[in-house]
Amino acid sequence: xxxxxxxxxxxxxxxxxxxxxxxxxxxxxxxxxxxxxxxxxxxxxxxxxxxxxxxxxxxxxxxxxxxxxxxxxxxxxxxxxxxxxxxxxxxxxxxxxxxxxxxxxxxxxxxxxxxxxxxxxxxxxxxxxxxxxxxxxxxxxxxxxxxxxxxxxxxxxxxxxxxxxxxxxxxxxxxxxxxxxxxxxxxxxxxxxxxxxxxxxxxxxxxxxxxxxxxxxxxxxxxxxxxxxxxxxxxxxxxxxxxxxxxxxxxxxxxxxxxxxxxxxxxxxxxxxxxxxxxxxxxxxxxxxxxxxxxxxxxxxxxxxxxxxxxxxxxxxxxxxxxxxxxxxxxxxxxxxxxxxxxxxxxxxxxxxxxxxxxxxxxxxxxxxxxxxxxxxxxxxxxxxxxxxxxxxxxxxx
Numbered sequence: 001x002x003x004x005x006x007x008x009x010x011x012x013x014x015x016x017x018x019x020x021x022x023x024x025x026x027x028x029x030x031x032x033x034x035x036x037x038x039x040x041x042x043x044x045x046x047x048x049x050x051x052x053x054x055x056x057x058x059x060x061x062x063x064x065x066x067x068x069x070x071x072x073x074x075x076x077x078x079x080x081x082x083x084x085x086x087x088x089x090x091x092x093x094x095x096x097x098x099x100x101x102x103x104x105x106x107x108x109x110x111x112x113x114x115x116x117x118x119x120x121x122x123x124x125x126x127x128x129x130x131x132x133x134x135x136x137x138x139x140x141x142x143x144x145x146x147x148x149x150x151x152x153x154x155x156x157x158x159x160x161x162x163x164x165x166x167x168x169x170x171x172x173x174x175x176x177x178x179x180x181x182x183x184x185x186x187x188x189x190x191x192x193x194x195x196x197x198x199x200x201x202x203x204x205x206x207x208x209x210x211x212x213x214x215x216x217x218x219x220x221x222x223x224x225x226x227x228x229x230x231x232x233x234x235x236x237x238x239x240x241x242x243x244x245x246x247x248x249x250x251x252x253x254x255x256x257x258x259x260x261x262x263x264x265x266x267x268x269x270x271x272x273x274x275x276x277x278x279x280x281x282x283x284x285x286x287x288x289x290x291x292x293x294x295x296x297x298x299x300x301x302x303x304x305x306x307x308x309x310x311x312x313x314x315x316x317x318x319x320x321x322x323x324x325x326x327x328x329x330x331x332x333x334x335x336x337x338x339x340x341x342x343x344x345x346x347x348x349x350x351x352x353x354x355x356x357x358x359x360x361x362x363x364x365x366x367x368x369x370x371x372x373x374x375x376x377x378x379x380x381x382x383x384x385x386x387x388x389x390x391x392x393x394x395x396x397x398x
Contacts, residue, residue, distance in 0.1 A: 026046045027046045027047045027048070029046060029048055030048060030128075031048060031126045031127060031128050032045070032046065032048045032049035032050075032051070032052045032053065032107075032125075032126065032127035032128070033045065033046040033048070033049060033124070033125065033126055033127070034049060034060065034065050034124070034125040034127075035122065035123075035124055035125075036065070036122060036123050036124075036125065037121075037122050037123075038119075038120040038121055038122055038123075039063075040063050040066070040078075040081070040082050040085075040123070041061075041062045041063055042060050042061055042062060042063070042064070042065045043061075045057075045060045045065065048127075049065070049127060052097070052105075052107060052127055052128075052129055053065075053068040053097055053107070053127070054068075054097075054098075055067075055068055063078075065125075066078045066081075068095070068097050068107075069095050069096065069097065070096045070097060070098050070104060073095070073096055077093060077095060080093070081093070081109075081111060084111075085111060085113045085120060085123055086120060088113055088115060088120070089113070090110065090111070090112055090113070091109070091110070091111040092108070092109065092110050092111075093108075093109055094106050094107070094108050094109075094130065094134070095107045095108075095109055095127075105129055105131045106129070106130050106131045106134050107127050107128065107129055107130065107131075108127070108128050108129075108130045109125060109126070109127050110125070110126050110127075111123050111124070111125045112124050112125075144156075144157075145157040147221070147222040149200055149203060149204065149222070150203060150204055150207035150222045151207070152207050152211070152220050152221050152222045152228070153219055153220065153221035153222075154221060154222065155221065155222075155223050155224060157221065158219060158221035158223065158229055158231065158282075159278040159279065159282070160278075161219045161231050161233075162177075162179060162231055162271065162278035162281055162282070163278045165177040165231060165233060165271045166271060166273075166276065166277075166278065166281070169271065169272070169273075175234055176234070176235050176236070176237065176270055176271065176272060177231060177232060177233050177234060177235060177270070177271040178231075178232040178235050178238070178241035178268060178269065178270050178271060179229060179230070179231055179232075179268070179269055179271060179281050179282060179284075179285045180229065180230040180232065180241070180244070180245055180248070180266055180267065180268055180285060181223075181227065181228075181229055181266070181267040181268075181269075181282060181285035181286045181288070181289040182206075182210065182227070182228040182229070182230065182248060182264050182265065182266050182267075182289065183226050183227050183228070183264070183265050183289060183293070184202065184203065184206050184226040184228075184262065184263070184264060185262075185263035185264070185265065185293075186202065186262060186263060187199055187202060187203065187225075187226040188226075190202050202262070203222070203226065205262065206228065206262055206264065207220070207222065207228065209248075209262065209264075210228055210230065210248060210264075213244065213247045213248050214230055214232070214244060215232075217233055217234070218230055218231060218232050218233055219231040219233065223282070227286075229282060229285070230244075230248075231271075232244055238268070238270055239341065239343075239344045241268055241270070242268060242341075243356060243360070245266045245268050248264055248266050249264060249265075249266050265289050265290075265292055265293040266289060266292065267285045267286060267287065267288030267289025267290065267291070267292060268285060268288055269281060269284040269285040269288055338364060338368070341360050341364055342364075344360060345357075345360055
């Protein structure tokens with residue numbers, strides 16, 4: 001008996017139509033075909049069904065044709081198909097089917113119920129191979145939403161994700177999100193010294209590192225050039241977002257393409273205003289990142305009169321009023337972070353993991369070091385203007 005022949009004893013006035021009711025050309029169709037009864041038991045399959053699914057002529061009878069679906073999808077797809085057909089609706093779905101000699105294919109199924117007198121009397125199922133069509137559609141979608149170099153989301157898709165987070169604030173004001181803006185310090189120098197191919201490798205390494213640090217539910221994007229953005233979706237508060245930012249800053253790995261550690265600057269802002277446009281939110285994170293970048297020390301050799309080594313940010317102006325204004329502005333960031341983490345440790349230490357505790361203490365240490373650098377600059381300014389004793393030692397925070 002061929003796959004396209006009717007099984008013995010299943011023809012008759014009350015049975016589901018078999019091949020005698022089908023055109024002889026059914027076996028020549030490019031689509032697979034199953035004819036089944038109201039319980040889903042197949043009584044006919046054309047030859048193309050066997051070609052597409054890999055089922056032999058003894059595999060498909062009864063409900064065996066449903067076994068073409070790969071596990072673990074099989075039970076859910078079978079239940080959904082029979083439930084929809086019982087309601088009298090057309091059923092359409094993509095099945096993942098794997099033949100023994102081929103990789104998994106995507107087959108599109110259409111099942112049409114046959115009804116008489118208001119009751120289901122049978123169904124006709126057709127099957128087509130859409131693997132290549134789905135792959136092309138996925139490729140086009142990937143190009144629209146992803147950066148080709150890093151594989152991360154692109155700017156347009158990231159802004160769309162931020163817009164959704166803003167919309168959610170309208171419905172659920174208690175749920176917060178945060179945006180991180182990140183740039184790679186070494187990119188320009190790497191491009192100049194080693195070429196743009198090395199710069200591309202540096203960007204891919206940075207993208208991989210950022211993705212590894214954040215949660216799988218967070219959105220990571222290459223925003224442009226050496227800029228990355230992260231949407232931390234559903235965070236408890238600013239301190240929780242800062243924990244993630246600090247992991248990105250402090251645990252940056254060594255990169256052979258950059259000739260040293262990857263240095264990442266990170267700015268943070270909360271998505272806490274449902275009236276802000278997505279671009280404005282990213283701009284706020286950019287400004288926070290740029291403030292952090294300007295505050296980074298650029299070490300150079302310097303010896304205080306008492307013999308101790310000093311560090312000074314490049315470009316420290318001589319004008320006292322400007323330095324004091326700058327220092328006052330920059331003191332706000334470390335003081336805010338220190339206060340926030342002190343409160344976090346006081347209120348939540350029992351619930352924090354060892355990794356979170358290590359990160360919190362690393363933040364406090366880094367911010368205290370930032371304060372020390374600011375105070376060293378003020379001491380240096382005082383020495384220049386003979387307002388501080390030349391023997392005044394720099395601040396020792398160790």
